[in-house]
Amino acid sequence: MYRYDEFDHAFVRDRLEQFRDQVNRRLAGDLTEEQFKPLRLMNGVYLQLHAYMLRIAIPYGTLSARQLRKLAHVARTYDKGYGHFTTRQNLQLHWPRLEDIPTILEELAEVEMHAIQTSGNCIRNVTTDHFAGAAADEVADPRPWAEIVRQWSSLHPEFSFLPRKFKVAVTAAARDRAAIRVHDIGLELRRGPDGGIGFRVFVGGGLGRTPMVGREIRDFVPENALLAYLEAILRVYNRYGRRDNKFKARIKILVHERGIEEIRAGVEAEFETLRGGALDVPAEARERIAAYFAPPAFADLPARSAALEAAWKADPTFGRWIARNTHPHKVPGYVSATISLKPVGGVPGDATAAQMDAVADLAERYGFDEIRVSHEQNLILPHVRKDDLRAVYDGLVAAGLATGNAGFATDIIACPGLDYCALANARSIPIAQRLSERFADADRQAEIGDLSLKISGCINACGHHHVGHIGILGVDRKGEEFYQITLGGAPGGEIAGAGSGVGESGGAEIGGADAAIGEIVGKGFSADDVVDAVETIVDTYLTLREGREETFLAAWRRLGNAPFQEALYGGRS
Amino acid sequence: MAYASNFRVLTANRLADGRVVYLGDRDWTVDLGAARLVQTNADAEVAERAGREAVAARLVVEPYLIDVEAEDRGVQPVRLRERIRAGGPTTGNAVAGNAATGAARETA
Numbered sequence A: 001m002y003r004y005d006e007f008d009h010a011f012v013r014d015r016l017e018q019f020r021d022q023v024n025r026r027l028a029g030d031l032t033e034e035q036f037k038p039l040r041l042m043n044g045v046y047l048q049l050h051a052y053m054l055r056i057a058i059p060y061g062t063l064s065a066r067q068l069r070k071l072a073h074v075a076r077t078y079d080k081g082y083g084h085f086t087t088r089q090n091l092q093l094h095w096p097r098l099e100d101i102p103t104i105l106e107e108l109a110e111v112e113m114h115a116i117q118t119s120g121n122c123i124r125n126v127t128t129d130h131f132a133g134a135a136a137d138e139v140a141d142p143r144p145w146a147e148i149v150r151q152w153s154s155l156h157p158e159f160s161f162l163p164r165k166f167k168v169a170v171t172a173a174a175r176d177r178a179a180i181r182v183h184d185i186g187l188e189l190r191r192g193p194d195g196g197i198g199f200r201v202f203v204g205g206g207l208g209r210t211p212m213v214g215r216e217i218r219d220f221v222p223e224n225a226l227l228a229y230l231e232a233i234l235r236v237y238n239r240y241g242r243r244d245n246k247f248k249a250r251i252k253i254l255v256h257e258r259g260i261e262e263i264r265a266g267v268e269a270e271f272e273t274l275r276g277g278a279l280d281v282p283a284e285a286r287e288r289i290a291a292y293f294a295p296p297a298f299a300d301l302p303a304r305s306a307a308l309e310a311a312w313k314a315d316p317t318f319g320r321w322i323a324r325n326t327h328p329h330k331v332p333g334y335v336s337a338t339i340s341l342k343p344v345g346g347v348p349g350d351a352t353a354a355q356m357d358a359v360a361d362l363a364e365r366y367g368f369d370e371i372r373v374s375h376e377q378n379l380i381l382p383h384v385r386k387d388d389l390r391a392v393y394d395g396l397v398a399a400g401l402a403t404g405n406a407g408f409a410t411d412i413i414a415c416p417g418l419d420y421c422a423l424a425n426a427r428s429i430p431i432a433q434r435l436s437e438r439f440a441d442a443d444r445q446a447e448i449g450d451l452s453l454k455i456s457g458c459i460n461a462c463g464h465h466h467v468g469h470i471g472i473l474g475v476d477r478k479g480e481e482f483y484q485i486t487l488g489g490a491p492g493g494e495i496a497g498a499g500s501g502v503g504e505s506g507g508a509e510i511g512g513a514d515a516a517i518g519e520i521v522g523k524g525f526s527a528d529d530v531v532d533a534v535e536t537i538v539d540t541y542l543t544l545r546e547g548r549e550e551t552f553l554a555a556w557r558r559l560g561n562a563p564f565q566e567a568l569y570g571g572r573s
Numbered sequence B: 001m002a003y004a005s006n007f008r009v010l011t012a013n014r015l016a017d018g019r020v021v022y023l024g025d026r027d028w029t030v031d032l033g034a035a036r037l038v039q040t041n042a043d044a045e046v047a048e049r050a051g052r053e054a055v056a057a058r059l060v061v062e063p064y065l066i067d068v069e070a071e072d073r074g075v076q077p078v079r080l081r082e083r084i085r086a087g088g089p090t091t092g093n094a095v096a097g098n099a100a101t102g103a104a105r106e107t108a
């Protein structure tokens, strides 16, 4: 994985010392809250309901065992012993003391981590496919490109005060697992007509108040010109993006208001002045960065593992875990394993310090020292020998992490909601907990098949509800929590775990082009009623589907909202 | 039975660690039960002034008044958001943090 050079070390250290000084001046009274707030936000520190919150960047969701152990140590020493993995592949600590944060950042710097650009109107952490570098269906590892974009965008002077925050996601697989169409810029790594690598570029996607699916702005940008092209987009956005109205400031609104043709023309004009210039990424630079992501020393193994097949036939629970939580690897004899952070009744995305340590141990022992964070709020061991899967699974069982539900109804995405978040209208986590209890039965989940439930506690949509097959949005109705349901959303590609890396494969193939924003089904439900309503929707699907192969999403696309409305409201929506 | 529902309490987050605090009779307290109940507008002004002073003294940030009901069982905020701020996350034992050791650091 990427290692800091002298520049990176010096830069993180300078920033840390600056922030320590700012915290000291704040505590000593030399800075007011108004002066301090933008400074703390630039370092990932928010103030939430009960405490400060620190958002730690995990670039493109890649961690080493040493880094994960450090996160565990920080959570144990300076927080309440757990952390929350987010849909942006980051980690949030929900209880750090302001006084301790400089020391936390110092500890993180020891393992080349920080919290810079996890907040504010800048280019945020670049996200990618959590199976990057491992997936059988990828063109190339997208992470060197994510790293190049990270380096270009880090403290970019021109783009540190954009009209609004800016999110970039990269994928390199036939199936988009990075939700690129709901990012400000989505990059799809592909091969061009001459076999060279380049990117199809989407712009103007996003969730939040005005959800939109990104539009294709160029079908191929050669790899060396990527930064020039991104810079061209950012310049057009920086110039024309609306600063007068926070709700209209994202690039999606600009694309929507001006039309993709006008934006494309502006970007092309800008691109002409930039390409081939200082932003050109020469082959040596690309190779130098790619070398950090060189594949580990995989062994020459047979594609099948007899030991594994025997083990899973002997233990149906293990078999179930394999069927859902493994993903095909590009190297024979290996798989990627999903570690579900969605135990029944648990808090989606939470992991205790002990669990983080356990995962770090397993990664070191069986997984070439690599861990990934997925936008579905799970952890991944990207490279595991099939022969070692049983041992990994046993380790996960011991750590309480062996839930075999990836991509099932209980693999719920939920934002912190009103239990933590100062912006929330309603709680998300307790709804997720009750839903996961309702759908806990393993046979029933298997019967239902691929289904994503996603919950946000307000319109900001941190829980991706717009792209949940069933999306749940918390609203405030006269002081009461109320939940609006959308159906048919999809991030494009999606469905973690569908198609196991070992045995039979399942799940519908849904191309990246298939991203869609869910449609509101009707009037909302009280906190008491929303779980029943979701169950009604699921039961309606089970009754109406044309067979097990027709997933919830496929059935909804055939049927639309009408039969679900009928079941929920008896025709009176 | 609520015997009064028109009380208010001044709340804020403590600067140094962000914890939820309430203005008490003399000092700031993490215990809502020990908060100073404000009834009249004049009392509210006094409380808000104490809030501004505490901001200036770097004790707290973002003080504001909340509505509470003073019942036989004790003081309860009216709004759910404030009930959660007072009582902590409602995610039950499932929350990894509830069982965790770090809580010991939460000095009152």
Ligand code: HEM
Binding pocket: A046, A048, A053, A085, A086, A087, A088, A092, A164, A165, A167, A182, A205, A206, A207, A208, A209, A250, A414, A415, A416, A420, A421, A422, A423, A460, A461, A462, A463, A464
């Ligand atoms: C608890 C503190 C948080 C605050 C104050 C916060 C604030 C916000 C705001 C204001 C927006 C809307 C911005 C816009 O559309 O311009 C937003 C969007 C978003 N946030 Fe959060 N958020 C928080 C936590 C999280 C967490 C925990 C996650 C991941 C689980 C997350 C992931 C996202 C995502 C994915 C979006 C929407 C994507 C998009 O930008 O279109 N946020 N957040």
Ligand code: SF4
Binding pocket: A415, A416, A417, A418, A421, A422, A423, A424, A425, A456, A457, A458, A459, A460, A461, A462, A463
């Ligand atoms: S969606 Fe709303 S409630 Fe949920 S974390 Fe984001 S801002 Fe908070």
